[in-house]
Amino acid sequence: MMASGVRVAAAVGVLAALLLAPFAIYPVFLMKALCFALFASAFNLLIGYVGLLSFGHAAFFGFSAYVAGHAAKVWGWPPEAALLAATLVAAVMGVVFGALAIRRQGIYFAMVTLALAQMIFFLSLQAGFTGGEDGIQAIPRGVLLGVFDLGKPLVMYYFVLAVFLLGFLIIWRTINSPFGSVLKAIRENEPRAVSLGYRVDRYKLLAFVLSATLSGLAGGMKALVFQLASLTDVHWHASGEVVLMTLLGGLGTVLGPAVGAVLIVGIQNYLAALGAWVTIVQGVVFVVVVLLFRRGIVGELLARRRKGV
Secondary structure: OHHHHHHHHHHHHHHHHHHHHHHOOOHHHHHHHHHHHHHHHHHHHHHOOOOOOOOOOHHHHHHHHHHHHHHHHOOOOOHHHHHHHHHHHHHHHHHHHHHHHOOOOHHHHHHHHHHHHHHHHHHHHHOHHHOHHHOEEOOOOOEEOOOEEOOOHHHHHHHHHHHHHHHHHHHHHHHOOHHHHHHHHHHHOHHHHHHOOOOHHHHHHHHHHHHHHHHHHHHHHHHHHHOEEOHHHHOHHHHHHHHHHHHHHOOOOOOHHHHHHHHHHHHHHHOHHHOOHHHHHHHHHHHHHHHHOOOOHHHHHHHHHHHOO
16 A cells, blocks of 8 residues: 555656656757657567567657658648547558568567568658658647647647657556556466467557557657658667667666666767767667666666565
């Protein structure tokens, strides 16, 4: 009972901090951090709770940004409609990619997802509606529900925060549901899950689609925040970056990926003056965390708390 009260108090404290954060920290940085936190949390749903390592999640994140940008700029759709379109496209991609990829396991699964993502990268490079190497620029943020002007930084921030909290709540509820328990069983011992009568491939596919859908939501949101959709977010580097975020924060933890995302985005933002050296700094941070916190930052803290250290 006491532990439950502590968790509720911590959640309220974090929510209050997020609500007050834009008055102390640059809102655009916060919005970028929230977009990547949702992306990393969605990715963690697949690798942390099913044990499937995807090297192709940039396809959902980046291509959804193009969809949202095109819908908002060319078709003139309001932001909520553009974001919904991006999310639905990511869900459809998740169904197709997942149906092909879950037929394999381990490194073969990872390579299939990477190959599919590279196909999306080259499609984004060649397709007319993506703008090629120039991308889609000057994407209008629009007016949310015809009332809230997202051109105002504070209004946009609270919209991004609301979307992040919604996505995070979906992930948390999934993890703490009977469906989530089956996913963990598959991760720990897939043959045993099969022997118990679970249709493992269906659970894997559902998890893959949900992860892809939320990744697309994050990508579409990022396009509206920065008013830009470019090849950067659909490149395989983006897939590697989200893996790094998840491992730094803590694989298989609820808050870990979000913490890792904030850490990486913070390094990229506040050490931008270092230029290419930022990559080296990220590598050093990763090595230090792996050596000192092999479960990730949040994972190690939770482990020490359970041991009473």
